[in-house]
Amino acid sequence: MFKNYLKIAWRNLIKNKAYTLINIGGLALGMAVTLIIGLWMQDELTHNNYFTHKDRIAQVFQSQTFNGRTGTGPAIPRPLEKTLRESYGDNFKHLVMCSWDNDKYLKYKDVSISRTGHFMQKDGPELLDLKIIKGEMDGLREINSIMLNETTAKAIFGDEEPIGKVLKMNNLNDMMVTAVYEDIPFNNSFTVADWLMPWDKYVANQEWVQNAEENWGNNSFQMFVQIADNTSMDKITSIIKNVKKDLNEETAEFNPQLFLFPMKDWHLKSNFENGKQVGGRIKYVWLFGIIGVFVLLLACINFMNLSTARSEKRAKEVGIRKSIGSQRGQLISQFLSESFLVVLFAFFISVLIVLISINGFNELAKKEIEFPWSSVTFWSTSLLFVLFTALLAGSYPALYLSSFKPVKVLKGTFKAGKYAGLPRKILVVLQFTVSVAFIIGTVIVMQQINFAKNRPIGYDKEGLIQVPTFSEDFRGKYELMRNEFMSSNAVVEMSSSSSPTTRVWSNRSGYTWEGKPDGFQEDFAWTDVSPEYAKSLNLKIVAGRDFSREFATDSTAVLINETAVKYMGVENPVGMLLRDSDEEDPEPPLKIIGVLQDIIAQSPYEPVKQALYVYDKDGESSFYNLRLNPKQSAGQSLAVVERIFKEHFPDLPFQYDFVDEEYGKKFAAEERVGALSGIFTALAILISCLGLFGLTSFVAEQRTKEIGVRKVLGATVFNVWNMLSKDFLKLVVVSCFIAVPIAYYVMNGWLQEYPYRVILEWWIFALAMLGAMFVTVLTVSFQAIRAARSNPIQSLRTE
Incomplete structure (x- = not known):
């Protein structure tokens, strides 16, 4: 029986080629979108699945309150480690202090490369359950040991055996390779862990880290834990929550609250607002999941509309089948088999579309998704997906077509009924409601991006590059390098800074000033800069003066930004002193000598943070900032800069970043x-138009004789076009008025996440509505004009 159903279904598909192409094409596009979104969602939802103990790994976070506003993050003080180990150690299987991402130069013989990694305590590799290819899991037990991932080991040693080899780190330390581990896959944390080195080495090389051992106010570290088998994260959080506040009176005023942030939430639920977890990327997973469902629904609506529109052509077939004994259930099975066949063909085409587009999608989405050919789960899910789509698309047509009364059909008295077209109209309205909402959403997203891009950033990013200076080789050579670069004609200005231009790496508090309100809890972004910093970035001094090497007193001088002036609540800050509130070991006071125009160093969607720029006469910072000569090409200037760099640092790779590109990454x-x-919006519109095109062709076919009579009586092409177009246009107008409030509500909620955001204006919605109506008219016009230009004699000769 089923074979017979498929045979009849195949004949029907072959007989109506245009209808078949529209149905299969629309469904294939819809299914392709749904498939690729499904693969993307799977990649997002399986983030960190590489780590065996994902459900029991966490990072220690803390929330602190400044002036009534609570901020949350992973930065913790170093003394916390000792406290957790000694007083709460039974709650943890592993407790690991870890540095932030570190770029280090690794050199072996003539090979010198820069790679990113972490300094970790010895339990780190076991906590992450790294897949060891060569060497030992406890490869960090010795202070001069290093573990490399497979790619880095290959880049340094080639085909040589890496285990036991000694390489130079930053031309300063000899490090012995103790293990090579498998590269951590792309969709996981620690993907940039090209190397791991012992935490003790980090402490030994950094005086500020040594000094932070008992300093509860220095939140510059991070800690990862694997909890014990007999406890839970919530239980441990309740135990350690107030540890910092109870042990240190100085930080108690900020009400520090510690908690464990589980690894399963790192990627998708990492946003916090005023101390509360408020989601994160998970919103995009749901967003694109909803988009995938709606795009598939649009394709299914096409199938329903076209099937029911052809009802009169199938009426006699249904009547004959029923008259010779076919039950309604058998007819439903027949029509569902047609639906299944169409969906099956569409699925194979959709897989082909995904294969063709997946590389481009990966590039656009910054993913490394591969088609899961060997996944039993994928193919099982796909089968269910095909069956579900066939049922969704075919159920209404099957129920509708199988309901015809055979007596009326065979007597020739069958009519579709006054309200037979109502379901089709509702489905068309639904289609275009979704499409118009997509258009509005896309326009608003792009507007928000452009709004932030057009925001004044406060400095000239064109022709500005930053060169990392993490090696000890750079120490004491700032003046030499500045003279070399400036005299080369490739660089017109140079400075150094402790943070990259587009980021803030350090924040400080503990300062008082004249007029500071009682109880005010200050928090400043902090950057050490050389005296030429403002000149190299083309920063504007709005009050006071810039740093000068001619004034010895500038060694304790500071520049502040405009936001800091408002933040401090002063009118004329120039000449004021910022004093260290630490009474036991105070630093020299900082004298404010000038006010800089605000620059965007963090998110362009948020207000600029109050900032201090502190004089660093030695240039012993983390970056060189070079302003390239605008009178010659960047390539020409960079070649000169690289040559000079290699003359002085032959063992180090030349690295640089264009600041405008770094800013663009925001x-x-x-x-x-x-x-x-x-x-996805373009595809949704295309699918909707495909259905509208097919529907218009059937309407025009049904009204062929009416059009012929009208033309004989004098109707013009415009009259016929207007008759066929206005009904569809009305439906789209209804769609617009439904879509606009829905889109406004959703997008207004999305914009609330950005303190610096675009204002929703009426023209955005008007433009989307006009666009939808234009596309509708364009789609309908082809068939309408074709019908209007047909010869009436041919349509009337049978009368």
């Missing part, structure tokens, strides 16, 4: 959302 997440939304 928009990457939103731009990806905008680009993907734009593509």
